[in-house]
Amino acid sequence: MPGKKPLIKLSYRPPNYETPLEYFRTAITSNDAFFVRYHLSNIPEVDVKTWKIAVGGDGANGQAELSLDDLKRLPAAEVVAVNQCSGNRRGLFQPHVPGVQWSYGAMGCARWKGARLKDLLDRVGLKKEAIEIVFDGADSGVSDQTPDFVKSIPAWKAIEDTTLIAYEMNGQPLPHLNGFPARLIVPGWTGTYWMKHVTSIKAVTKPDTNFWMTPAYRIPLGKFPLVTRFTSQESATNTPITEMVVNSLITDPADGTKVSAVRPATIGGIAWDGGYGIRSVEVSSDGGKTWAAATLGDDLGRFAFRTFRYSFAPSQRGKKTIMARATNTIGQSQTSELIHNPAGYHHNVFHSITLDVA
């Protein structure tokens, strides 16, 4: 794909490509290795000369139109944040769940720079009755009968200081396939809300009911240990997916690597969560009976990947399975057994690799 290193192709059209595991050895994922995820196949190249974001809706006092230059004239804010597809690791679900069969790479972490969404909404003024903010992007379906990809977030989430309309990703304009010229950044929440190529922002006084809010992107109520809720969208049985669950990934060495029995091997990886921040990562080499603390790397903020390292000294030759487990600052940890759900979301079972100690 233009501007991208070779990524792992899941589907050509709409383009769904995941990032190979080797690019997760650092806390920041480079733009040319960042995963690509689309629902619909019409993805126009946006012309910044004519592109505008329309802001309004029945929950706003007025209307406004902002060009890219207008956006850049608002006070700039930055946040380092993980963008992870709700269905990352869906391909590991047993029993199988239909959908894009992602492995570990439908995620990335970047430094996003843009205007605060709050400042855009201040341009039009939110009514006190505004309960959700609805976003549309330039992409659409091939058939005009296909529901356009539209998403909403709660008004309280929209006005948080870290919720941005970003026009830079790691110091560069956004790549086309990551949302050029501007996308929504919802730190802590799964990628479904991070609308690409944003063209419309509407404050609304009634919950949005389009296909992509309901029945899509739903999780059963009460199954996951989540704190933030999207109450205007909750039904008696399910709720929209919101914040990411705590998770980690071993990136070093690669699965199946031969290591020496007489020298310690360095186990490396990353951990992340829904924005509470990582408190600890532990590593087990005995199938989870005992765990030892890994050393955490630089803290790039509570929404970022946090690297970890652990020195593993093998005590005997043969195959050895290494597992990692992250815990966040509010005490949430990963699961040892998959929490099954119909759409295949929130997979945070301990990741493991097997080393060949020789």
Added chain:
Amino acid sequence: MRALILALTAAALAVPAIAQEKPVELKKAPGLDKVEANCSGCHSLDYIPMNSPFPNAALWDAEVGKMIKAFGAPISEADAKVIADYLKKNYGS
């Protein structure tokens, strides 16, 4: 139908900007022509092998139904049956 033809043309034009799409070769069996004609306008056919061989007959019926009811695919009832049968026989569990 006219809208769809226009849309399909637009999609074909948009393809080079998205990715180097290669043809996806599905199993040659009765019904493949209907699959190619009805499905590939909106999405590449790699979605089918990607989800195979796990779906049972009920799941493939549900997927075809979802494309029509949720995503608005203009597929006739007769074609939908042929497509579902092809998927069950060639890409089902």
